[in-house]
Each structure stands twice: as structure tokens, then as C-alpha cells.
Amino acid sequence: MGNQKKTEVDPSLRFKRVLLKVSGEALMGDGQFGIDNKTVEHIAKQISAALDLGVELSLVIGGGNIFRGISQAANGMERASADYMGMLATVMNALAMQNALERLGIYTRVLSAIEMTAICEPYIRRRAMRHIEKRRVVIFAAGTGNPFFTTDTAAALRAVEMGCDALFKGTQVDGVYSADPKKDPNATRYETLTYREVINQELAVMDQTAITLMRENNIPIVVFPLGGENPKDGGIVGALTGQGRFTTISNE
Numbered sequence: 001m002g003n004q005k006k007t008e009v010d011p012s013l014r015f016k017r018v019l020l021k022v023s024g025e026a027l028m029g030d031g032q033f034g035i036d037n038k039t040v041e042h043i044a045k046q047i048s049a050a051l052d053l054g055v056e057l058s059l060v061i062g063g064g065n066i067f068r069g070i071s072q073a074a075n076g077m078e079r080a081s082a083d084y085m086g087m088l089a090t091v092m093n094a095l096a097m098q099n100a101l102e103r104l105g106i107y108t109r110v111l112s113a114i115e116m117t118a119i120c121e122p123y124i125r126r127r128a129m130r131h132i133e134k135r136r137v138v139i140f141a142a143g144t145g146n147p148f149f150t151t152d153t154a155a156a157l158r159a160v161e162m163g164c165d166a167l168f169k170g171t172q173v174d175g176v177y178s179a180d181p182k183k184d185p186n187a188t189r190y191e192t193l194t195y196r197e198v199i200n201q202e203l204a205v206m207d208q209t210a211i212t213l214m215r216e217n218n219i220p221i222v223v224f225p226l227g228g229e230n231p232k233d234g235g236i237v238g239a240l241t242g243q244g245r246f247t248t249i250s251n252e
Contacts, residue, residue, distance in 0.1 A: 009054035012241040015165035017056040017132070020047070020236065021155035021206075022170050024062035024093055026226060034065060035096050043170075043226060044100035047137065050236040051106065058128070058138040058162060060155035061097060063089030069147070083147035087114060090151060094141035095119065107136040113145030113154070125161050132162060149209070156210035160217045167219060168239060169206065170226040175247035176205055193249045205249065220250040 009016065022043065029036030050057060069086035073079040094110045101108045109131050110120035120141065121127065131138045143154040159167040178201070179187040195215035198205055205211065205223060214221055224239040224246035238244015 010241070012243075013053055013055060014240060014242055015055065017162065017164045018050075018058075018166050018168050018240070019155060019159040019162060019164045020057060020059045020168045020170060021152065022059065022061050022226075024065035024089065024151075026065075026170060026172070027061070027093055027096070028065045035093065037096075037100075040096050040100045041103075044097065044104055044106075046226065046236045047101060048104050048106060050240055051135075051137070053237065053240060055240060056132050056135065058132060058140065058158065058164075059094075059097065060140045060151055060158060061090055061093040062151040063087070063093060065089075066092060080147040083143075083149075084114075087142040087145070090143060091116065091120065091141040094139040097139055101137055107134075108139065109136050110139045110141050113140070113142040128158075129162060138162075150207050152206040152210040153213070156206070156213040156219075159219055160213060164219060167214060167221045168236065169221060169223045170236070171223055172225065174225045174245040176203055176223050176249070178203070190247050193247060195249060195251055198249055214249075215251060218251055220248055223247045223249070 026043070027035050027040055029039035047057060063086045066089035067086050069079070069082035072082040072085070091112055098108045098110050111123040111128055112120045113123045115122045123140065128138050140154065140158045143149060143151050144157055155167060173181055174189070176190050176193060177187040181187045181189070195211060198211055199208070205221065222239050224235070224244060226235055234244040239246045
């Protein structure tokens with residue numbers, strides 16, 4: 001596949017270049033494990049609708065639907081080995097998402113921080129930048145390539161390296177709450193937060209390393225729900241245009 005088709009930038013776009021972080025668990029659908037193809041297809045359609053607005057998009061996908069290194073380490077496995085296994089799980093998810101996007105006619109590249117050239121490209125910053133400039137969707141796999149770092153940190157690092165205007169985190173709820181809204185009906189939802197408030201209140205948005213990277217590089221985090229059946233209804237498009245429900249975290 002060659003270059004992505006040229007799309008004029010929609011004037012309602014709040015950000016031109018975005019990195020989207022999706023958890024591995026988001027790919028499970030209603031299942032307890034693995035990859036649900038319909039769910040992956042649904043997320044791919046949301047990405048397609050966002051691309052139609054003219055945004056430049058890259059992704060980081062977690063691996064928790066297949067293997068969670070930190071959980072296995074807690075069960076006695078050596079942490080570095082467990083984390084490397086988790087990185088391999090993110091590559092599997094990246095390939096699944098690439099397949100779903102390419103079925104929609106979206107040019108996609110998987111770049112892995114751990115070299116496995118038979119199935120994807122190695123991560124090289126300048127190559128990744130070139131793909132994005134050609135309007136290809138880049139999926140960054142295998143985390144940072146190092147154990148002891150989460151895919152949240154990988155997403156923050158790649159957002160900085162790619163010169164992104166924002167880091168989008170797709171979740172199952174419509175923003176950041178003071179507590180888990182599924183467990184606490186009295187939890188407060190925030191429209192906006194500062195990084196200092198996130199750190200001081202110990203809000204479970206992303207890990208501290210990722211938050212610090214975003215804070216130091218003055219890149220906002222937008223936490224939003226992955227959306228309903230219609231890919232143009234809320235979800236990524238709503239967060240990009242300011243029409244949906246989301247929480248924005250910034251230095252202001």
C-alpha cells in the first residue's frame with residue numbers, strides 16, 4: 001500500500017496530530033480474554049471517521065487482553081521476562097488492528113520497539129515521522145522495548161517523539177472521575193484537570209512516568225469514551241471536534 005488519500009483538514013479539528021492510546025482490554029469486547037474481531041472493527045471505523053476529518057493519527061495498544069507482565073510478576077515470574085512477554089502481546093494486538101484498518105482501505109504500518117522484521121518494521125523515529133507525514137496510520141508496538149515501563153509510558157514517549165498536539169486515551173467511561181463511577185455512584189466527573197491536580201489527587205489516569213512526560217512537554221491528555229455504534233457519534237471524532245464528552249488534562 002502507498003500513501004493515504006489526501007483529506008482536507010476539517011476546521012472543527014482541535015488537534016492536527018494525535019496519538020491514540022487504547023488498552024488491550026478494550027479489544028476484548030464482552031469477552032474475558034483475547035481479541036474480539038467486532039470490537040476491533042468498531043474501533044477501526046472510529047479511526048477511519050477521525051481520519052476523514054484530516055487528522056494525523058498514530059496508536060499505541062496495550063496487551064492486557066492477552067498477557068499482563070506486572071500481574072505475572074506478582075505471581076512469581078521474573079519481572080523483566082514477564083514484561084517482555086507483555087510486549088509480544090502488544091504486537092499481536094497491533095497486527096489485529098492493522099488488519100482491521102487495512103480492510104477499510106487505510107494505509108497502516110506497525111513499528112515495533114523490538115525487532116521482528118518478518119512481520120513488522122523496526123521502530124525508527126524518522127521513519128515513523130515520514131509515515132505519518134504521508135498520512136499513514138502508525139501503530140507503535142512492543143512498548144518502549146524495555147521492561148519496567150508500561151504502554152502508557154510508551155504512548156507518552158511516542159507522542160513526544162512524533163510532535164503530537166495531544167495524547168488521546170480511549171476508555172469505557174466519558175472522562176476522568178474522582179473514583180471508579182461503576183463502583184461509586186457519587187464519583188465526581190471532571191471536565192478539565194491540571195497535571196498537578198492529577199498527581200496530587202492520585203487519579204488513575206495514566207502512570208506517573210507518563211503523566212510527568214506529558215507535563216514536562218506541555219502536551220494535553222484527552223480522556224474520552226470509545227463511543228457507540230455510529231463511529232461519528234462521540235468517541236474519537238467527538239473528542240477531536242469538541243462535540244463529545246471528555247476530560248482534558250493540561251498544565252493550565
